[in-house]
Amino acid sequence: MSDSSIAEHADLGDFKTLEQFILETQSEYEHSSGSFSRLLRDMSVAAKIVNRDMRRAGLLDIYGQTGITNVQGEVQKKMDALAHKEFVLALRRGGECCLIGSEEHAEAIPIDASSESDGHYIVLMDPLDGSSNIDVNVSVGTIFSIYRIPDDVPPEEATLDDALQPGTDQVAAGYIVYGSSTMLVYTTGHGVNGFTLDPSIGEFLLSHRNLQTPDRGSICSINSGNYHAFDQGLRDYLNWLQEYDENDPNRPAKTRYIGSFVSDFHRNMLMGGIYMYPSTQGNPDGKLRLMYEANPMAFLIEQAGGKATNGKTRIMELEPESLHQRTPLFIGSPDMVDRAHAFLQGNAPQQRTS
Ligand code: AFP
Numbered sequence: 001m002s003d004s005s006i007a008e009h010a011d012l013g014d015f016k017t018l019e020q021f022i023l024e025t026q027s028e029y030e031h032s033s034g035s036f037s038r039l040l041r042d043m044s045v046a047a048k049i050v051n052r053d054m055r056r057a058g059l060l061d062i063y064g065q066t067g068i069t070n071v072q073g074e075v076q077k078k079m080d081a082l083a084h085k086e087f088v089l090a091l092r093r094g095g096e097c098c099l100i101g102s103e104e105h106a107e108a109i110p111i112d113a114s115s116e117s118d119g120h121y122i123v124l125m126d127p128l129d130g131s132s133n134i135d136v137n138v139s140v141g142t143i144f145s146i147y148r149i150p151d152d153v154p155p156e157e158a159t160l161d162d163a164l165q166p167g168t169d170q171v172a173a174g175y176i177v178y179g180s181s182t183m184l185v186y187t188t189g190h191g192v193n194g195f196t197l198d199p200s201i202g203e204f205l206l207s208h209r210n211l212q213t214p215d216r217g218s219i220c221s222i223n224s225g226n227y228h229a230f231d232q233g234l235r236d237y238l239n240w241l242q243e244y245d246e247n248d249p250n251r252p253a254k255t256r257y258i259g260s261f262v263s264d265f266h267r268n269m270l271m272g273g274i275y276m277y278p279s280t281q282g283n284p285d286g287k288l289r290l291m292y293e294a295n296p297m298a299f300l301i302e303q304a305g306g307k308a309t310n311g312k313t314r315i316m317e318l319e320p321e322s323l324h325q326r327t328p329l330f331i332g333s334p335d336m337v338d339r340a341h342a343f344l345q346g347n348a349p350q351q352r353t354s
Contacts, residue, residue: 015205018044018184018195028190035096036146036171039121040186042094043144044204046087047176047184050128050142051197053082054178057134064135079134080104083127083142097121098155101163101323103129103292108160108323119155121171122147122163124292124323129175130260139179141262145296146172160323163291167316173296177266185211185266187303192269213306216335217272218250221257221264229280237343261288265297265331269304274332274340278311286310286328291320294329307337311344 084104101124130140174186182197194208241253298308298315308315308331
């Protein structure tokens, strides 16, 4: 890169801050009163704090486990607990949210609405997804989903039942990926926009406007260690992806699996690909959580032109039954999700045997 182009790229005057963007676009949102904008700001403040701690993780005593097993039966990492605490604190301080559901907490957490705000929002989140990667310095993320409580429910009376809405009712969803740079990506149902954190000024700046995922790509993200526990249809699809076809530039597909859903999703959305966490013989519901992993990412990928299903049904149309329920997930470029479906249903094109 020449000196002049570096100077060009360093001119931050061209970039909008997240706050400016939220204010400019808040009129697109039907309940626009400023409350939702403040909620997003609260999320972004927590993201910056988590980012700061994560960047110093090897220097502070935040590697390793807390010794607690969370509601999923998974060992809680210190960073899981810290991220949960920071997001809850920011939302509590902000007063725009009346209920929080978190992977790190068995029950929904009620928040007292402050007198100045109406606090009509529910935030469901995985504060730190992919946390088993933290100690080895691999990208992780935060995933969130935002709902409104029904108009006839006073914020102080909101309960988990008010949070158990299908994904189609989400008013916003997003994620933060703490990677080689830190990005916040979100949608309110009007496209997907991505903001990169400039640590020198402490602001998220609009860097990826109106993200669209390619119709198809060459990336397949799946834990193939579970291959022998997959359904035959899925195995056939994986085998098909690995075949060479001179007329198909996307095959053989590349296998890329970080084991950190946010990071795998982010890469695939930008480059074209499919992420799959299917049901297996031992785990018929897969591993990922509907309310704060599958639904928000389904909202994002659909807004980016992609698809998300559980192998049979569109993710966002599933009727939730509990906060921590799991679902199989097939998500990514639309043609690839369609093709996976065809294989799962046994309607796929004849496979070559040689
Ligand atoms: P952790 O947060 O416990 O690391 O789980 C991460 C995750 O929910 C998702 O981010 C990964 O894609 C998936 O699990 C990895 O699971 P496997 O290790 O079973 O492939």
